[in-house]
Amino acid sequence: METLSACTQCExxxxxxxxxxxxxxxxxVALDTTAGECTFCGSCADACPEAVFxxxxxxxxxxEISGDCLAQAGVTCMTCRDACPEDAILMQPRIGVPFLPSLDAARCTGCAACVSVCPAxxxxxxxxEPEDG
Structure with a gap:
């Protein structure tokens, strides 16, 4: 079983x-969500001598998409949707104003592809959320 507590910070x-x-x-170790997308290539796990990954x-x-989203301010932006490799961000149509992004948490892998491209x-x-067992 993988665990962060096994990390020796060997880099x-x-x-x-x-x-x-x-x-x-x-x-x-942690994912720097502002640096770009984790592609789940497995290179980190292959290089790690411990059972971390x-x-x-x-x-x-x-x-999570906050209220700082440009669409909330009436600016058309679909950058997050376009960047999401899992199609976890859907655009909800609204009459007379830009579509509003909505995140489907069940489809989101947490890869952060949407984070670094968000202009806002x-x-x-x-x-x-913990899974019901």
């Missing part, structure tokens, strides 16, 4: 990441 995963989105954090192609967080910096990661 091998940071060096191996082709997207340069893996960073050291006080409790191990798993096979799962999702993060422990999903994205209106997207941030939040912890996933």
């Amino acid at each position: 091998k995963c940071v060096a191996a990441c082709p997207e340069q989105v893996v960073r050291l954090a006080p409790d191990g 798993g096979e799962q192609k999702t993060m422990s967080h999903v994205m 910096e209106a997207i941030r990661p939040i912890e996933k």
Whole structure:
């Protein structure tokens, strides 16, 4: 089982990441959501000598679109939708004003492709809701 507590902060995963989105954090490693998209290529897991990374192609967080979104201010923008590789951001039509982005948390992998491209910096990661068991 993978766990951040197994991280020794050796930085091998940071060096191996082709997207340069893996960073050291006080409790191990973290995804730098402002740096770009995690493509789930597995290079970090391959380079890591510990059991930190798993096979799962999702993060422990999903994205959230805040009220700072340009569409909330009446500006047409679909950058986040266009950047999302999972089509997790849908545009909700509204009469007379720009479409409003809506995030489908069930489809969001937490890859952060939408974060770095948002001109309003209106997207941030939040912890996933616990699954009902």
